[in-house]
Amino acid sequence: MENKMFCYQCQETAGCTGCTQVGVCGKKPEVAAMQDLLVYVTKGISAVTTRLRAQGKPVSREVNHLVTLNLFTTITNANFDEDAIVARIVNTLERKKELLVQLGSAENLPDAAVWEASREEFAGKAAKVGVLSTQNEDIRSLRELITYGLKGLSAYSKHANVLLEDNEEVDAFLQSALAKTLDDTLGVSELVALTLETGKYGVDGMAMLDKANTTAYGNPEITKVSLGVGKNPGILISGHDLRDMEMLLKQTEGTGVDVYTHSEMLPAHYYPAFKKYPHFVGNYGNAWWKQKEEFESFNGPILMTTNCIVPPKDSYKDRLYTTGAAGFPGCKHIPGEIGEEKDFSAIIEHAKKCASPTELETGEIVGGFAHNQVLALADKVVDAVKTGAIKRFVVMAGCDGRAKSRNYYTDFAKALPNDAVILTAGCAKYKYNKLNLGDIGGIPRVLDAGQCNDSYSLAVIALKLKEVFGLDDINDLPIIYNIAWYEQKAVIVLLALLYLGVKNIHLGPTLPAFLSPNVAKVLVENFGIAGIGSVEDDLELFFGK
Structure with a gap:
């Protein structure tokens, strides 16, 4: 056929x-x-x-x-x-x-x-x-x-x-x-x-x-990340590859070129090893799907280390560089096998000829709540749960995307009760990480563990809480799973959670097209997998009236 x-x-x-x-x-x-x-x-x-x-x-x-x-x-x-x-x-x-x-x-x-x-x-x-x-x-x-x-x-x-x-x-x-x-x-x-x-x-x-x-690079730690821009020309690095980040920071040292993170590279700021670079300025822009507008205004070259590439506009295509598994026809690809030192001199020289970034926003956001950092705060977190200051944790990890239906996640975060804390990882966080949701006794109401792979941290945190509270079943924890998915890294995160025994995961904004009705039925009946509804209906489902 x-x-x-x-x-x-x-x-x-x-x-x-x-x-x-x-x-x-x-x-x-x-x-x-x-x-x-x-x-x-x-x-x-x-x-x-x-x-x-x-x-x-x-x-x-x-x-x-x-x-x-x-x-x-x-x-x-x-x-x-x-x-x-x-x-x-x-x-x-x-x-x-x-x-x-x-x-x-x-x-x-x-x-x-x-x-x-x-x-x-x-x-x-x-x-x-x-x-x-x-x-x-x-x-x-x-x-x-x-x-x-x-x-x-x-x-x-x-x-x-x-x-x-x-x-x-x-x-x-x-x-x-x-x-x-x-x-x-x-x-x-x-x-x-x-x-x-x-x-x-x-x-x-x-x-x-x-x-x-x-x-x-050390364990991620609570970090304030600047959203503004400096006066120097810059390189914007996107994707997930921290080794590329390390090599770029070393090679731009003393060149007068600043380095900014984009989308899934934001959590690089949380690692101690990268904090010694004064030219590592901050994060520029939002989730991957806004890059056509944001790459235009960045003015300098962009390095894509992995997905997600949106086919670039001609106006900045000559500023888009790829490396590793990433590639786009007509864009310069920087080679380098495992164990090799990549040569970023071309993108650095390109940056020197560009204007500094156009400012999109100001202020800062806080992240760095991977498992080591959260477990260091375990006593504080456990006390907040025991006293009722924190009633629920809501895992809202995963991916962001273009669909308007994804505004659900912003509205859901805004509508959560004040005694709920969001645990997140991946670029889904851009739907709510710049909202002013406050804190609970000094614990921010959005705890960002990092990249999509740092969903592992969220599992470690859940297993530790299960142990601390002496529970037999991970599903007895006061944790709700309302996860946004986009691509295949979210699929392995979902399968990992299912293997760990997590049930009643809500997946949106739509269930995967590759699930046949019978396979979807198996996931629903055995694991309680469900889609999302309206914000109001889902809040009632999770929290009661």
């Missing part, structure tokens, strides 16, 4: 069913096709590495990194560069051929593991191996749910890998799970079990990244 473009991996997919002409994200059909093929050949090489491990043969760290970077490249809004994606397909096929020689026999391997072809044949193959190539709707739904969770896990693994932190068990699972999505003998029950197992390794992957970040 040949497919036209079909992609439904993100929340903004067309009509809540799937993008079939061009991606809402701006992805063209040709790019979508090559991403489908890259996922396919990555599943193929994973089937080979899984067989090698079964024979007791080692798989190199380089191959593990190839698999994670391949998956990361296909995450929504990360890479729009068809040539870069094709190069990854070619490289993967070459490496797979070498591994097949090591394996000795290709008997009983799936087609994806043995397929090889010239560049001219890529488009034809891509048309046959996309999402819709799995006929059964429920099997397709579970395979995609697992694959999207693994894409999220690959992103977190990649960020840990660049800080020279690896976990062979996570890599081995990621590859074996990818291979299992090719296995037609696995039914719904086996794939549901694999979905939960993906959540387990999601917890492990986020723990690995947490260790990598805190070992390299």
Whole structure:
């Protein structure tokens, strides 16, 4: 069966069913096709590495990194560069051929593991191996749910890998799970079990990244971040990669160029290691989807280290640089493999010729409430709960996006009772982190743990509170989960929470299009997954009248 473009991996997919002409994200059909093929050949090489491990043969760290970077490249809004994606397909096929020689026999391997072809044949193959190539709707739904969770896990693994932190068990699972999505003998029950197992390794992957970040840069601490601008020209750094942040800060030292964070890079300000740089000025702008206006007014160059890229306007496209898994045709890409020092001299020289940023806002916001910092305040938090000063914690982690329906989260935050505290991570916080919601006995009512991967911190905090209050079940805590999702990193966070036993999670602004009615029913019946309603109805549901 040949497919036209079909992609439904993100929340903004067309009509809540799937993008079939061009991606809402701006992805063209040709790019979508090559991403489908890259996922396919990555599943193929994973089937080979899984067989090698079964024979007791080692798989190199380089191959593990190839698999994670391949998956990361296909995450929504990360890479729009068809040539870069094709190069990854070619490289993967070459490496797979070498591994097949090591394996000795290709008997009983799936087609994806043995397929090889010239560049001219890529488009034809891509048309046959996309999402819709799995006929059964429920099997397709579970395979995609697992694959999207693994894409999220690959992103977190990649960020840990660049800080020279690896976990062979996570890599081995990621590859074996990818291979299992090719296995037609696995039914719904086996794939549901694999979905939960993906959540387990999601917890492990986020723990690995947490260790990598805190070992390299210290534990995040309560920090006031400036929202204003200085007089020097600046570089705006967006995305999630703290290693890129470190290298950029070192290389801009003494150059007269300031560095500002954007969107998911805001939490870099919370790490002690970055506070020694006086030219690390503050945060500029808001969530990723406002970048067309905000990048225009920044005036200087922008470095995209990961997703989320919005196809740039011509007026600033020459100022947009990419690195790592990110890419956009016509934008300069700064290379650098794991363990290598990247050369940011081109973007620094570019910045020197630009005007200083145009001020968007003034003031400051407070963050840095990752698990180590919150546990340091544990006595204060526990006392506030015991005295009734804090009645509920509301986890509002996840992603922001363009849809007007996401204003729900701003309105919900404003309408929360004054004895409720928001726990957040990811760019969803931009819906409410600049509201004046006050504090409870000195504890801010918005506790920002950091990036989307720092949802791990929120899980650690919940498990610690469960222990402190002597509870048997994490669901007995006074915690409500009202999570916004957008792309695949939010999927692995969701699966991780399900693995930890968290129930009654509300997910919005819409439920994923890739959940078939039957799979959605399983999640509703077994885990209490639900969508969102109106602010008024949901407040009554969570808090009573």
